[in-house]
Amino acid sequence: MKLNSKFSEELFLTNETGSDLYHKYAEHMPIIDYHCHISPKAMYENREFEDLGEMWLEGDHYKWRAMRTFGIDEKYITGNETSFHDKYLAFAKVLPKMVGNPIFIWCALELKRYFGIDEPLTEDNAEEIYQKTKALIKEKHMTRQWCMEHSNVKLVSTTEDPIDDLRYHKLLKAEYKGGVRVITAFRPDKAMFLELDSFDDYLNKLSEVSGCEINDFRSMLLALQNRLKYFKDVTGTTVSDDGIPHFKWEDYTEEEIECIFRKARRNEALTEKEVDKYQSAFLVEMGRLYNKEGYVMQLHIGTYLDANRTGVRKVGQSTGFDCTDDQCAVTSVGEILNRLTELGELPKTLLYPLDGTKIENWAVLAAGFCDNGTVAKVQLAAPWWFNDQQYGIDRQFRSCANLYPVALSVGMLTDSRSFISYPRHELYRRVFCNYLGELCKRGEYFGTEDNLREIIEDICFNNANRFFGFGVES
Structure with a gap:
């Protein structure tokens, strides 16, 4: 196949x-x-954005709603004490399972259009993609207006x-x-x-x-x-x-x-x-x-x-x-x-x-x-x-x-x-x-x-x- x-x-x-x-x-x-x-x-x-976690998970109730369906603890969704890095890792773990869901496609489009990444995000490559996008955010000064x-x-x-x-x-x-x-x-x-x-x-x-x-x-x-x-x-x-x-x-x-x-x-x-x-x-x-x-x-x-x-x-x-x-x-x-x-x-x-x-x-x-x-x-x-x-x-x-x-x-x-x-x-x-x-x-x-x-x-x-x-x- x-x-x-x-x-x-x-x-x-x-x-x-x-x-x-x-x-x-x-x-x-x-x-x-x-x-x-x-x-x-x-x-x-x-x-300037802190990281991809902030870009994706700050205020996005679409993703929050989806994460709850997987039983993810609320501290990794809206919790104030959890870092965007850890929220991102929790999200990356379930993203491959969102087959047929627009969130999967939206994230793929955003990775491609803002970071030039065309591979699927998985639990295995989540940290690598996190570090790559973090470096690009800093290099290109990805602010709100820049986006x-x-x-x-x-x-x-x-x-x-x-x-x-x-x-x-x-x-x-x-x-x-x-x-x-x-x-x-x-x-x-x-x-x-x-x-x-x-x-x-x-x-x-x-x-x-x-x-x-x-x-x-x-x-x-x-x-x-x-x-x-x-x-x-x-x-x-x-x-x-x-x-x-x-x-x-x-x-x-x-x-x-x-x-x-x-x-x-x-x-x-x-x-x-x-x-x-x-x-x-x-x-x-x-x-x-x-x-x-x-x-x-x-x-x-x-x-x-x-x-x-x-x-x-x-x-x-x-x-x-x-x-x-x-x-x-x-x-x-x-x-x-x-x-x-x-x-x-x-x-x-x-x-x-x-x-x-x-x-x-x-x-x-x-x-x-x-x-x-x-x-x-x-x-x-x-x-x-x-x-x-x-x-x-x-x-x-x-x-x-x-x-x-x-x-x-x-x-x-x-x-x-x-x-x-x-x-x-x-x-x-x-x-x-x-x-x-x-x-x-x-x-x-x-x-x-x-x-x-x-x-x-x-x-x-x-x-x-x-x-x-x-x-x-x-």
Whole structure:
């Protein structure tokens, strides 16, 4: 039996046309990473990485989650007393067993693209690869900024709360001389989750930073609008982001919303229907503000947050204990889009459904709200979170091209906290070019090479640049 012993540059490219398309047109296209969670503070401070363990295991809940499935002790995953070297060795021991898992491919791509290593990482060669990569980190001064520039990233959008002062964005804008433009997405979730005990304290902070006294729902919206303006003034952003874990639409009146808002500020108990009414009103009104201020509305749909609450209490939130939910109905999000359409205030919108088994339904919904004057006004966004691997990406192309023109897609993102996760764009591009090659091979697509080149370059870079109005030069 003959197995590949090294990384193959034909990864996911199973037909000649797809391979040609990838290597000629997609391979060297620059990156717009329009949604991620990297730290602007870390980017500004631009510290050189300590080692490969820090690169891979600092804040990467994908790897943490996988390591737990192998029964690895938490001290080798998130433990503060364990060195990155020892965490790396624990991870290297199980990586060869992650057959079929995207983590195996992501790590292979990262070893190849940042260190030129094309052999598989195993328990046996883990120390040798550790020392080699550590030496290269020092030799090439692999800082946070170096990794982004090395990956040909032209723009990155972090994600910040409306009360953030954007201090590090200001410093980057003033002092960073590299080739990566840094903006931020506006993420107002804490103003939507009024059922949480922290809601009143949060509004007090929002009132302080916005300069608006918040006495009611309308004045809270004014405060948020002020912060939208601030975010755009500081970074030039046109990106917003709303998380909808288990949203259910409920019709409402203004009087009802003001009554619910007052109850929440008094920390009184709210019914499930009252929470649903408030969140329905909140998302509609934020959509109106996004439209008015020239933002794209991103809706991340269907997360089962903190599923393992015992794990969250021990380790913290966003550490690998979130799951996929199937309770957020297409009709509920459709009601938001419909209400905004009726008002004539529907902004450009990206839908990120986490439940990949219903992806076709969401593609149909998106197509139903496109209209004259704006290309792909509402669209299915990149395969997100648990779907951002070869199977999920390929599934989305194959199922949704029947329902929504994939040529209009704004392409891939990292949704990552890691500064070396940009090969995920490469993975996406490989899968897409292979898909196009299969269509050509079967005779389902016939035309000129220029047609395909334009589609590939649009999905890799141009569509996102146009959709968000970034104006980035390639």
